Amino acid sequence: MTSKHSGELSEIWSRQWKEKLFEPVDNAFLLLFRVLFGGIMFWEVTRYFRYGWIYRYWIEPYFNFSYAPFNFKPLPEDYMFILWLILGLLALFIAIGFLYRVSAGLFFLLFTYTYLLEQARYLNHFYLVVLISFLLIFLPAHKGFSVDSLIWKKLRNRTAPLWTLWLLRFIIAVPYFFGGVAKLNPDWLQGYPLAMWLDPDFPILGTYFEEQWMVLFISYSGLLLDLLIVPFLLWKKSRWPAFILITAFHLMNSQLFSIGIFPWFMIGATTIFFAPDWPRKLFVRLKLARPAALETAHVMPGVRKRKLVLWALAIFVTLQLVLPFRHWFIPGNVHWTEGGHRYAWHMKLRSKSGETNFILENKANGERILVDLRGYLKEWQINDMEGKPYMIWEFAQFLKQEYALMDMDVMVFAQATASLNGRKPQLIIDPTVDLANVKRPWWGWAWWYLPLEEPLRKKW
Incomplete structure (x- = not known):
């Protein structure tokens, strides 16, 4: 079959299925x-x-x-x-x-x-x-x-x-x-x-x-x-x-x-x-x-x-x-970093728990403040935020703005640990990074994320 005839058949088939859809x-x-x-x-x-x-x-x-x-x-x-x-x-x-x-x-x-x-x-x-x-x-x-x-x-x-x-x-x-x-x-x-x-x-x-x-x-x-x-x-x-x-x-x-x-x-x-x-x-x-x-x-x-x-x-x-x-194109385990987890139908695929403490440092005098999360968030919000770096970052931005209203310029650090599917808890983000001064990880990965290193602890 010549390329001319092949092209004609391809065009007819393409036209037929397009019309068939209607x-x-x-x-x-x-x-x-x-x-x-x-x-x-x-x-x-x-x-x-x-x-x-x-x-x-x-x-x-x-x-x-x-x-x-x-x-x-x-x-x-x-x-x-x-x-x-x-x-x-x-x-x-x-x-x-x-x-x-x-x-x-x-x-x-x-x-x-x-x-x-x-x-x-x-x-x-x-x-x-x-x-x-x-x-x-x-x-x-x-x-x-x-x-x-x-x-x-x-x-x-x-x-x-x-x-x-x-x-x-x-x-x-x-x-x-x-x-x-x-x-x-x-x-x-x-x-x-x-x-x-x-x-x-x-x-x-x-x-x-x-x-x-x-x-x-x-x-x-x-x-x-x-x-x-x-x-x-x-x-x-x-x-x-x-x-x-x-x-x-x-x-x-x-x-x-x-x-x-x-x-x-x-x-x-x-x-x-x-x-x-x-x-x-x-x-x-x-x-x-x-x-x-x-x-x-x-x-x-x-x-x-x-x-x-x-x-x-x-x-x-x-x-x-x-x-x-x-x-697949974002570094790290998706269930750990959460990069690409949403809109991907990852249904009931991970059990994640954690503990997050926010520490503020007043730039003017070096004073450190431990944030009481329950003064800002409900329990269900805290539970969902823990183990999710992008939500921890968002709350850090909010804290920066809240203290700015009190004429305080602060740095925001997070001591955030998480456990994935029963693993031993480990740090999920770098606790030395001022989260109020870094950009949002739009693609799903940021340099201040820490990789998952703890092995899976089997039940049996």
Whole structure:
């Protein structure tokens, strides 16, 4: 075959798959996903009111570890409660499909704002909520089974472009796959930190949680499940067994760990790997809907719009594929330095404890001051800061500013030790460095970090 013919075939194939992404599929999967997301998020909002988390996380603390470069501050007390009331209302609006585009956009902005207020509350499923709420702004998830489609009948449609299905499948596959990639580290492969966490009082299986073979079995099973579950969900013949297995996995995690809405949302979201019309077929089988053929009229978007969508998809997908690998290019153990730990789906991979003391030195007279952390931080903030160099640095900057308000120019030193997965505690940063006078480690590594040297102390 000549290079000319090869080039022509390549061009035809490229054009075909690009056009195929815009072919229509039943949008029942998208309508269900909208209802699921809105319902789960409404439940999450009610939990914040029920357990007093709004007051605890954003009103009670004197200082919040906000995310740079945004450096957002919490609203006054009454306004924070109003904000969460609005979030609950927006979640309901998303679920019922009322003013859907506006509701999804506002929910994304307000939830992301609350997310960026406090680094000590970072959870992978909060990051997932941010990503999904952003995507929902652009997905036509309101064109059926929604208030919008009842009010504006021209919106009604039983189809959606194929790319919407694969985009949602991709964003649900990412936590699974990269959760498995993250487990390919020496500690996990030796059964840590699971050996420290598994509760021997757990029903039935707990009797064996003290045994090395059981801990290693769970460790390697979790690793293989994360890496292989998506291919098995995509393959029709193995889809049902894979779905049952991953559901059991999430149910077990919900009992072993305190991870909130994540397992329940992922059980529902994983149904995205079934045929796109399965919810509609189920409704017909239950006689809750009448069988009807999909509309045959489908308008292919113009070339310019298709290119815009493809570029947007390429940028989003590339970003999600690159971020989880960035720690490979940052010096040090990622679970020690924390460089590249976030946005990489490192879920339940390290047990870290520590002790941090801040010592200030007045430049004017050399006086030294030991800082009482509980005068500035809540216990949960202290626990999360310890062992995280970037948060220790941020608090050092805050102390510098606080004492400047009292007309004191101080140097800030930190005596910070940490223990990773049961290792003997060791210094994590250089205690002789004035943290108020060094730059933030944007890439994830700073010269004043100390490398992990303590070996893993095995339980058995």
